[in-house]
Amino acid sequence: MIKKKQQLNPYISVDCVIFGFDSDRLKVLLIEREDHSLNTESTLALPGDLINNEENLNESANRVLKELTGLKNIYLKQIGAFGDLNRISKKDDKAWLQTVRTNPEARVITIAYYSLVKISDSNPKASSFATSAKWYNVEEIKALAFDHYDILRAALSQLRNEIIHQPVGFNLMPKMFTLGQLQKMYEAILNKKLDKRNFRRKILKLNILDATQEKETGVSHKPAQYFVFNKKNYNSLADTGFNNFGF
Amino acid sequence: MIKKKQQLNPYISVDCVIFGFDSDRLKVLLIEREDHSLNTESTLALPGDLINNEENLNESANRVLKELTGLKNIYLKQIGAFGDLNRISKKDDKAWLQTVRTNPEARVITIAYYSLVKISDSNPKASSFATSAKWYNVEEIKALAFDHYDILRAALSQLRNEIIHQPVGFNLMPKMFTLGQLQKMYEAILNKKLDKRNFRRKILKLNILDATQEKETGVSHKPAQYFVFNKKNYNSLADTGFNNFGF
Numbered sequence: 266m267i268k269k270k271q272q273l274n275p276y277i278s279v280d281c282v283i284f285g286f287d288s289d290r291l292k293v294l295l296i297e298r299e300d301h302s303l304n305t306e307s308t309l310a311l312p313g314d315l316i317n318n319e320e321n322l323n324e325s326a327n328r329v330l331k332e333l334t335g336l337k338n339i340y341l342k343q344i345g346a347f348g349d350l351n352r353i354s355k356k357d358d359k360a361w362l363q364t365v366r367t368n369p370e371a372r373v374i375t376i377a378y379y380s381l382v383k384i385s386d387s388n389p390k391a392s393s394f395a396t397s398a399k400w401y402n403v404e405e406i407k408a409l410a411f412d413h414y415d416i417l418r419a420a421l422s423q424l425r426n427e428i429i430h431q432p433v434g435f436n437l438m439p440k441m442f443t444l445g446q447l448q449k450m451y452e453a454i455l456n457k458k459l460d461k462r463n464f465r466r467k468i469l470k471l472n473i474l475d476a477t478q479e480k481e482t483g484v485s486h487k488p489a490q491y492f493v494f495n496k497k498n499y500n501s502l503a504d505t506g507f508n509n510f511g512f
Numbered sequence: 513m514i515k516k517k518q519q520l521n522p523y524i525s526v527d528c529v530i531f532g533f534d535s536d537r538l539k540v541l542l543i544e545r546e547d548h549s550l551n552t553e554s555t556l557a558l559p560g561d562l563i564n565n566e567e568n569l570n571e572s573a574n575r576v577l578k579e580l581t582g583l584k585n586i587y588l589k590q591i592g593a594f595g596d597l598n599r600i601s602k603k604d605d606k607a608w609l610q611t612v613r614t615n616p617e618a619r620v621i622t623i624a625y626y627s628l629v630k631i632s633d634s635n636p637k638a639s640s641f642a643t644s645a646k647w648y649n650v651e652e653i654k655a656l657a658f659d660h661y662d663i664l665r666a667a668l669s670q671l672r673n674e675i676i677h678q679p680v681g682f683n684l685m686p687k688m689f690t691l692g693q694l695q696k697m698y699e700a701i702l703n704k705k706l707d708k709r710n711f712r713r714k715i716l717k718l719n720i721l722d723a724t725q726e727k728e729t730g731v732s733h734k735p736a737q738y739f740v741f742n743k744k745n746y747n748s749l750a751d752t753g754f755n756n757f758g759f
Contacts, residue, residue: 274523274619276523276524277522277523277524277595277621280523316595318619319597320597321596321597322593322595323594324623343592343593344624345590345592345593346569346590346592346593346621348524348568348569348623349568349569350564350566350567350568372565373523374569374593374623376593376621377593488637493548
């Protein structure tokens, strides 16, 4: 078969909910639409693009992630397909599509993904589909372009479900962390306070953390010990899943 | 806006994994491809169809389900989008598409759903996309057309995960059932034996079953009591989810 030139498929897109954690709050990486003259509910949108005809769906999502963050091989999970008839019916969304798509009237089904990245590793930058990308506090987002707010809510719901059954949250953490920092990440995602003693008991019982010899420095309270995760145990737990985290 | 005539979208399909339970084994409703002359890995396929341009995705899935089973408003959940470049690359699959599609060379992304039906309520029949549909034992299926075997495995994996966190399995059961029959359903889906005493304790603790005055008749063992589920408690549990079923 002769390999065809890479061509955008005008009917299928991918959109990515990229979560990060800044040691205090759950963040999402959003792009800003260029045209501020539009009287719009929100100029912010999820990063995404039409798929290429020679790409698998997850390859398209990885391309968007790589262009935007410079990162490869990051945690990526499909949320599902979003194809409501009215998903691009808002007037300002349609106007924006006129400026960026060659076939702006086409019905586009989007396949949504979420990914978890370490903010410190990522380097958000302009790309073929965005002039700028920035981290925003998830809890402060009340509206987005198209159906992207629905997609963000679905991603958050799946992440909350997943983080109590799989140890995926470590994708968000720096290499070394204290138990207090880890608890903060769970609290930020689940949007609730957790009992300190109970959290420590449960997380240590999973046997996926190794204590290091290092401790915090330059803090006014008693310095806490740093942990790293045990990749071998972590991976075997991630493969089997566990249904009893119970926070 | 003038409503356009319903038109098939040649690039997007839906496929449905329809699960049933025959009081002993987990079943799946499959259609048979007409052309037996094809030298094919399997003549069986999941029921599905191209979407109409005026339908939402779940409306398309519901249409397929209704045409095939005669049932409306049945439990339906999206599995995700399947769009691998080679998903319709098998020779016999391509040959089959030539006979049923007007644009058989188009790249088609499929959105897969799974649904849970009571076998006794359903009435599988020929439809616009199938000459016949029959129930098969899930465990005996080793190959299907296209990427449908992958979709079946993904559906089964999601069902197994869901049934230990949500009381969805009741969609498969008749109105009245014994605890033994209910246990058999869990065992068929999870593909493992469960401890009887442990199962009863956990399922009764959920407070979603009401005992009836009726008992089994015509059995050689001590007749077991029939239960129905308590819709109110069931729905409130289904809304919140529970993360601790622990079978």
